[in-house]
Amino acid sequence: MHVLILGGTTEARRLAELLEPEPVRVTSSLAGRVAGPRLPVGEVRVGGFGGTDGLVRWLRAQRVDALIDATHPFAETISFHAAEAAATAHVPLLALRRPGWVPAEGDTWHTVGSLDEAAAALPGLGSRIFLTTGRMGLAAFAGLRDLWFLVRSVDPPQGACPPRMEALLERGPFTLEGERALLARHRIDVLVTKDSGGAATAPKLTAAREAGVPVVVVRRPPVPDGVPVATTADEAAARVRAMAAPAP
Template sequence: MRALILGGTAHARQVAQLLKDAGWRVTSSLAGRVKNPKLPVGEVRIGGFGGPAGLARYLIDEAIEVVIDATHPFAERISVSAAEATRAVGVPLIALHRPGWSEGPGDKWIRVDSMQEAAQRVARDYHHIFLTIGRQQLAPFAADEHNLYVIRCVDPPRVELPARHRLIYSRGPFSVDEEKRLMRGNQIDCLVTKDSGGEMTRPKLDAARALGIDVVMVNRPTLPGGSRITVVSTPAEALEAIDKL
C-alpha cells in the first residue's frame, strides 16, 4: 500500500509515522524551500511535480493509492494541484487542514485578506513591526522606507526588503516568554502573521495579547473542495479516514 504525503509540516511528519506503523509504504514530498528541513520517516522527495499534470503522472507511475495534503494552510498552489491531479486519476485525497485561530478576550486583531493589505495597514499605523510570515511574501513591505521591520525566518530572504529592517534567523517553536522578550527588546507595536493555526506557533499571539500589541492577521486562502476530498483536522483523523476508504 503506497501513500503520498504532501508537505513538511509537523502534522505531515506525524501522519508519515502513523502510516508507516500501520504498514504503508510512505513517500513525503517537500517543497525544498527550507535549507535543512526536519525529515519524516519513509521515503522523501524534494521539489515540485510540474503542476497538476506532472503530479497525476507521478500518482500513476508510482501506483499511489491515497494522497494526504498536509501542506501549510497558505500553500494554495500545491493544494489546487493535488485536488486536480487526484480527481483526474481517481485517487482519494485526504486534506489535513488544521483549524485556524480564533480571537479571544484581550486580543487586538485586525484581519486582512492579503499580504498587500497587511503591508499598507502597518506602514500607515505602526512603527516597529514584527513579521512572522516566512521569507516568501516579504516584498509587499519593501516600499515602506520609514518604519522598522523585525523579520524572523529560517533561511535568508531572496526578495527586496524594507530599508529599515532587522533579520532574525531562527526556527521554532518558541515559548511565550521568549516571544515577549523579543517584542519588548525591539519595541514592537504590531505583529504580522498568517492564520496558520496550530499550537506550535501560538505563543507569539499569547505574547502579543499579554503586552497589548496589535496583531494584523492575514486570512487563509480558500482551498479546493470536491466530492473525492475528505477534510480532517488532526493526523489521527487522517488515519481514520484512510482506514474507511
C-alpha cells in the same frame, strides 16, 4: 496500498509516524524550499512535480492509492494542483489542515486577505513591526520606508525587502517567555502574521495580547472545493486505515 503525503508540516510528519506500522507504503513529498528540513520517517522525495501534469504522471507511475495534502495552510498553489491531479488520476484526496487561530479576549486583531492588504494596514498602527509571514512575499512591504521591521524566518529573506529591516533566523516552536522578551527587546508595537494555526508559533499571539500590541492577521486561503478535510493527523490516519482495510 501506497499513500503520498504532500507537505513538510508538523502534521505531515506525525501522519507518517502514525502510518509507519500499518501495512501501507508511505511516501512523503517535501517542496524543498527550506534548507535542512525536518524529515519524516519512511520514504521521502524532495522537489516539485512539475505542476498538475507532473503530479498526475507521478501518481500513475507510482500507483498511488491515496493522496494526502498536508501542506502549509498557505501553500495554495500545490493544494489546487493536488485537487486537479487527484481528480484526473482518480485518486482519493484528503486535506489535512490544522485549525486556524481564534482571537481571545483582549486581542486587537486586524484581519486582512493578503500580504498587500497587511502592508496597507500598517501605517497608523505602529512603527516597529514584527513580521512573521516567512521569507517570501516581503516585497509587499518594501515600499514602507518609514517603518522598521523585524523579519523572522527559518532561512534568509529573498527578493525585495523593506529598507529598514533586521532578519532573525529562527525555527519554532517558540516559548511564551521568549516571545515576551523579543517584543520588549525590539520595542515591537505591531505584529503581522499569517493564520497558520498550530501551537508551535502561537505564543507570539499571547505575548502580543499581554503587551497590548495589535496584530494584523492574514486569512488563510480556502481548501479547494469538494476536498474533504481532516483537522488532526490522528483523524487522517484513521481515514487511511479505513481505506486500506479489506472489504468484508
